[in-house]
Amino acid sequence: MALQIAGIVDTRYGVKGCDFLLPYGLASLKLVEHLARDALGETHDEIRLPTFVSEDVLRKEERVVARLRNLREREAGEDLGDLRQVLDDGDGGTAATTSGRDGIYRVRDGLLLRPKRGSLAALCSMLPLWIRSHADLPFRAFHAAPAFEVLRGRHVPLLQSAERTVVEAFVVEACVDNHAAVEAAVEAAQRILYRLGISFLATKRPDWSSRPGAWYTVAIDALVNGSAVQVFSSSSLDQAYSREFGITFEGEDGDTQYPHVSSSSLDCSRLLGASVAVVPGPILLPPAIAPIQVIVVPIFRGGGGGDEAVLAAALRVRDDLERSRGLRCRVDSRMGRRRPGQKFAEWELKGVPLRIEIGQREVAEGTVVVCRRAAGGRTVPAAEAAEAAALDLEAVERDLSLASDARWSDLVRMLPGARLEAGGEVTFEGGAPDPGFVYELAFCGTERMAEALERATGLTFLGYSLKMYRGDRACALTGKPTKNRAFLATSIS
Amino acid sequence: MALQIAGIVDTRYGVKGCDFLLPYGLASLKLVEHLARDALGETHDEIRLPTFVSEDVLRKEERVVARLRNLREREAGEDLGDLRQVLDDGDGGTAATTSGRDGIYRVRDGLLLRPKRGSLAALCSMLPLWIRSHADLPFRAFHAAPAFEVLRGRHVPLLQSAERTVVEAFVVEACVDNHAAVEAAVEAAQRILYRLGISFLATKRPDWSSRPGAWYTVAIDALVNGSAVQVFSSSSLDQAYSREFGITFEGEDGDTQYPHVSSSSLDCSRLLGASVAVVPGPILLPPAIAPIQVIVVPIFRGGGGGDEAVLAAALRVRDDLERSRGLRCRVDSRMGRRRPGQKFAEWELKGVPLRIEIGQREVAEGTVVVCRRAAGGRTVPAAEAAEAAALDLEAVERDLSLASDARWSDLVRMLPGARLEAGGEVTFEGGAPDPGFVYELAFCGTERMAEALERATGLTFLGYSLKMYRGDRACALTGKPTKNRAFLATSIS
Numbered sequence: 001m002a003l004q005i006a007g008i009v010d011t012r013y014g015v016k017g018c019d020f021l022l023p024y025g026l027a028s029l030k031l032v033e034h035l036a037r038d039a040l041g042e043t044h045d046e047i048r049l050p051t052f053v054s055e056d057v058l059r060k061e062e063r064v065v066a067r068l069r070n071l072r073e074r075e076a077g078e079d080l081g082d083l084r085q086v087l088d089d090g091d092g093g094t095a096a097t098t099s100g101r102d103g104i105y106r107v108r109d110g111l112l113l114r115p116k117r118g119s120l121a122a123l124c125s126m127l128p129l130w131i132r133s134h135a136d137l138p139f140r141a142f143h144a145a146p147a148f149e150v151l152r153g154r155h156v157p158l159l160q161s162a163e164r165t166v167v168e169a170f171v172v173e174a175c176v177d178n179h180a181a182v183e184a185a186v187e188a189a190q191r192i193l194y195r196l197g198i199s200f201l202a203t204k205r206p207d208w209s210s211r212p213g214a215w216y217t218v219a220i221d222a223l224v225n226g227s228a229v230q231v232f233s234s235s236s237l238d239q240a241y242s243r244e245f246g247i248t249f250e251g252e253d254g255d256t257q258y259p260h261v262s263s264s265s266l267d268c269s270r271l272l273g274a275s276v277a278v279v280p281g282p283i284l285l286p287p288a289i290a291p292i293q294v295i296v297v298p299i300f301r302g303g304g305g306g307d308e309a310v311l312a313a314a315l316r317v318r319d320d321l322e323r324s325r326g327l328r329c330r331v332d333s334r335m336g337r338r339r340p341g342q343k344f345a346e347w348e349l350k351g352v353p354l355r356i357e358i359g360q361r362e363v364a365e366g367t368v369v370v371c372r373r374a375a376g377g378r379t380v381p382a383a384e385a386a387e388a389a390a391l392d393l394e395a396v397e398r399d400l401s402l403a404s405d406a407r408w409s410d411l412v413r414m415l416p417g418a419r420l421e422a423g424g425e426v427t428f429e430g431g432a433p434d435p436g437f438v439y440e441l442a443f444c445g446t447e448r449m450a451e452a453l454e455r456a457t458g459l460t461f462l463g464y465s466l467k468m469y470r471g472d473r474a475c476a477l478t479g480k481p482t483k484n485r486a487f488l489a490t491s492i493s
Numbered sequence: 494m495a496l497q498i499a500g501i502v503d504t505r506y507g508v509k510g511c512d513f514l515l516p517y518g519l520a521s522l523k524l525v526e527h528l529a530r531d532a533l534g535e536t537h538d539e540i541r542l543p544t545f546v547s548e549d550v551l552r553k554e555e556r557v558v559a560r561l562r563n564l565r566e567r568e569a570g571e572d573l574g575d576l577r578q579v580l581d582d583g584d585g586g587t588a589a590t591t592s593g594r595d596g597i598y599r600v601r602d603g604l605l606l607r608p609k610r611g612s613l614a615a616l617c618s619m620l621p622l623w624i625r626s627h628a629d630l631p632f633r634a635f636h637a638a639p640a641f642e643v644l645r646g647r648h649v650p651l652l653q654s655a656e657r658t659v660v661e662a663f664v665v666e667a668c669v670d671n672h673a674a675v676e677a678a679v680e681a682a683q684r685i686l687y688r689l690g691i692s693f694l695a696t697k698r699p700d701w702s703s704r705p706g707a708w709y710t711v712a713i714d715a716l717v718n719g720s721a722v723q724v725f726s727s728s729s730l731d732q733a734y735s736r737e738f739g740i741t742f743e744g745e746d747g748d749t750q751y752p753h754v755s756s757s758s759l760d761c762s763r764l765l766g767a768s769v770a771v772v773p774g775p776i777l778l779p780p781a782i783a784p785i786q787v788i789v790v791p792i793f794r795g796g797g798g799g800d801e802a803v804l805a806a807a808l809r810v811r812d813d814l815e816r817s818r819g820l821r822c823r824v825d826s827r828m829g830r831r832r833p834g835q836k837f838a839e840w841e842l843k844g845v846p847l848r849i850e851i852g853q854r855e856v857a858e859g860t861v862v863v864c865r866r867a868a869g870g871r872t873v874p875a876a877e878a879a880e881a882a883a884l885d886l887e888a889v890e891r892d893l894s895l896a897s898d899a900r901w902s903d904l905v906r907m908l909p910g911a912r913l914e915a916g917g918e919v920t921f922e923g924g925a926p927d928p929g930f931v932y933e934l935a936f937c938g939t940e941r942m943a944e945a946l947e948r949a950t951g952l953t954f955l956g957y958s959l960k961m962y963r964g965d966r967a968c969a970l971t972g973k974p975t976k977n978r979a980f981l982a983t984s985i986s
Contacts, residue, residue, distance in 0.1 A: 048521055141516070
């Protein structure tokens with residue numbers, strides 16, 4: 001509802017699960033896309049994949065998935081099929097099965113709307129046409145487009161909607177492995193989340209909830225209202241896709257080789273949703289994605305000649321902020337009925353991070369009043385308005401970041417004492433954990449233990465933090481020493 | 494094929510009818526979108542409609558269509574149903590019938606992919622929520638998004654593809670009529686087409702091929718290889734949509750009124766396709782949509798120290814062109830095997846309109862060589878390179894425009910002598926017209942006569958030119974005096 005009032009999305013559209021993006025929300029979403037483009041544009045070419053993908057292409061992906069599962073089962077020496085539906089969990093939905101309950105929109109036989117994870121296979125189907133020799137590598141491309149998902153749960157604007165804007169990046173390399181590509185993508189994503197003041201967890205997913213077919217997956221979950229919402233994932237596909245799709249290149253020695261593929265996906269709709277969902281009451285748009293960073297409100301008295309000078313001063317301040325600092329700025333020049341206080345309230349509801357007020361006194365004194373939301377205003381010389389605004393916006397960003405740290409600390413708790421029973425069940429000494437929190441634990445256990453933990457808590461085993469413990473800790477289930485730091489949470493994947 | 498070589502689209506994607514946009518083609522398509530945004534951005538807010546639309550919403554549109562048809566039949570005093578399938582012709586496809594052969598992709602019962610003309614109904618379903626009083630008007634919005642169409646003919650990249658990028662604009666006004674809105678949209682579209690050097694016809698469609706449900710439709714057809722490809726249309730919906738969708742506003746006197754709605758659509762994919770399809774041989778991208786307007790090629794000798802100075806000079810020229818003129822410019826700094834002639838040929842295949850060459854002699858002399866495609870190079874002082882490039886790009890645009898006029902004159906012929914027989918058939922004294930041309934005629938006839946003309950020629954009656962004849966001419970069929978200037982052509986709608 002706050003999103004509707006702010007002019008971000010309207011959820012009353014006739015198709016359930018769809019967000020109708022309003023001008024202000026679209027402008028903000030484009031700024032999120034822009035952050036991703038900025039991170040990728042130097043090194044990646046932008047392409048545009050068709051909205052459609054053929055079932056055939058996704059069947060090839062299924063073969064990759066099946067092959068990897070068989071390999072892992074052989075390694076594990078057991079059939080993991082009973083443990084969980086490998087294909088129906090994990091990274092962002094489901095694999096490309098033909099069941100129809102897999103979250104994929106089918107237009108007609110063999111023709112699908114590109115699902116959240118379908119771009120990689122669609123791209124790989126073209127790569128044999130484009131990659132011939134080592135000189136064609138590395139191939140780096142990205143695209144920004146809607147991804148489609150049949151909702152199984154309720155519709156939450158931006159966070160859980162049938163059509164979300166994702167930026168996906170693909171790297172095809174002639175190297176021994178592609179850890180560096182995954183690492184770079186994860187770091188770029190983290191930098192964006194910091195700027196948006198989103199509390200998050202970055203984890204290496206366990207095998208069973210890695211992207212199906214991936215050698216491994218690193219994902220980032222935003223912590224939104226106690227749930228972990230996946231906003232990013234990056235996977236190393238190793239050479240599996242190259243082999244299945246027949247992507248080869250002639251090496252420098254003239255031999256035929258399979259390149260390594262990695263793929264990353266940043267969910268821009270969810271980032272926007274997460275960055276505004278975390279504040280109770282009116283939203284506050286982080287400066288990096290606020291379509292209006294500074295609203296300049298001239299305080300009109302009505303009647304008398306002073307209003308024109310006030311408006312002129314407001315316009316001058318806007319021009320100065322735009323030109324000297326490149327700030328996104330607007331003047332609320334509406335005359336008439338609305339009182340200044342009403343204007344202030346309107347812009348607060350829209351989440352504008354900074355306000356500048358100029359009245360007749362300020363014009364006379366050559367000053368402006370710069371107001372951050374919670375804080376009161378401070379008077380600065382008009383000539384320093386741009387600098388003051390830029391500093392205050394930085395301060396807003398810093399505060400959002402601090403607030404996100406504080407939310408993180410409030411939300412993430414150590415898992416209370418758990419016991420692994422003889423039958424493989426997990427019990428809790430002090431009662432089961434509260435599903436409204438995220439739980440951290442030292443964990444060295446097996447997949448079966450992780451699943452027992454999930455059953456006992458009703459939470460999802462997210463994976464292993466990229467920041468391991470410095471020293472050994474006792475595993476929460478086995479008691480054995482481990483540096484692995486794992487997380488459990490209510491998860492939206 | 495030329496498009497594939499130029500790096501614009503790859504048509505070998507696994508789903509028939511889909512274009513795979515390559516980086517260079519996407520960059521150019523975005524520049525086309527940009528031209529539309531430039532024309533709309535000042536006055537219209539950008540929104541983003543969901544990709545899905547419900548069948549219910551399109552059913553409402555059908556009721557508008559049926560009502561208007563009944564009205565027209567009453568006015569005409571005859572049943573037009575036998576004449577042609579009103580709903581299955583005309584402006585960009587078909588109406589929202591449930592037949593399944595209407596060019597619409599159905600995802601599941603009641604859920605459609607937004608067809609080319611479905612955005613208006615989708616938007617109108619929201620307008621009662623947003624428009625309450627005269628203060629909410631005029632409402633002006635646009636969106637840029639893919640529109641989907643099940644292809645009935647063959648796939649022609651960009652021109653006839655299942656998914657094309659359209660920019661649609663909507664105006665909702667509290668006025669007596671909305672001619673001005675339609676007129677402004679048509680003029681803006683024409684300005685864009687001139688800049689792209691596309692030969693075109695702007696016609697007021699006859700009733701039966703106006704947008705179904707529209708009071709009238711003005712459309713623009715690009716003339717591509719002898720066919721008229723619809724690239725733009727603007728329709729006045731009058732109050733019909735307001736009444737059907739319940740869009741009302743409180744007038745200044747407190748009375749409830751229905752606003753007037755108009756809707757325009759510019760097909761960006763087709764504009765790109767039309768602007769590169771018209772030149773035989775290698776494509777030439779019009780400067781307005783060329784991702785690289787100027788390619789700077791340093792002529793390396795290999796060995797010797799002069800190459801570094803040449804490269805430095807090339808980079809300086811690029812910086813100057815970018816900074817002082819805002820030109821999109823790139824330096825081809827590839828060293829090694831490729832000879833200058835090979836580089837020139839590569840960039841010509843990509844349709845780059847202008848090339849600047851710099852070799853050691855130019856460095857020594859402080860000059861550069863500016864080359865337009867067909868024309869030879871001319872040597873100018875390096876300090877004047879930016880001005881020369883800007884002038885040459887203007888000249889390229891002018892030449893494209895002249896060439897499009899020439900193509901128009903070659904392609905458009907007066908309809909040879911036609912006779913209306915007693916049975917209502919049309920015959921031609923000197924044999925039927927050649928379907929590879931566009932035919933102009935003075936025409937004052939009825940819908941039945943126009944249909945007889947279509948049957949006799951195998952061409953489509955496009956409509957009436959916005960530029961009427963100054964003086965009366967004899968109607969090609971009835972011989973009666975008329976100022977109406979009509980066109981017949983092979984049409985892709």
